[in-house]
Amino acid sequence: MTDRPLTGEPLALDLVNTEWPEHGRMLDYLADPAGLRTWLAEHEDEFGPVDPEGQIPLGPLRHARRAIRRALEEKEYGELNTVLAHGRLRLSIDGHGPAERPELDDPAWLPAWEAGRAFLDLVRTAPPGRVRKCDGPGCVLWFLDTSRNGRRRWCSMTGCGNRAKARAHYTRGQAG
């Protein structure tokens, strides 16, 4: 299992970031069962614990990943609405206080639906212009810029940031 180039972004972006190009082809972290389990476990807070014997919801997750990328890159929301149509929130209150519980038409859709819901939360809460794609040529990774000055450009300083620095250095060398 390869390491992912970027982790730790909000759920919706983190799902999009499970796919990236390497040596001219797209790698899919979720295609590897170990990768899929690791990713689900990383988001246990959002999905609840992963049932090791349970059905692995890869199809719905890939659907949601594609839908969120289209929403980000093309402002095209039809596919995402299809994902969201698989569930709804049930609101209630008892002695412990208010509660909201997702209800899915098929439990296999829960992680995909939660990722779609997280995208809506991101749209509601992220300051304008702070959800961006990495500036690296050919890079497909997305991040939420939480830096103070809002000038983050790269998925990571060790990846695209480093390559950009090397390019700038090379260009300066050529010019001098």
Ligand SMILES: [Zn+2]
């Ligand atoms: Zn990048």
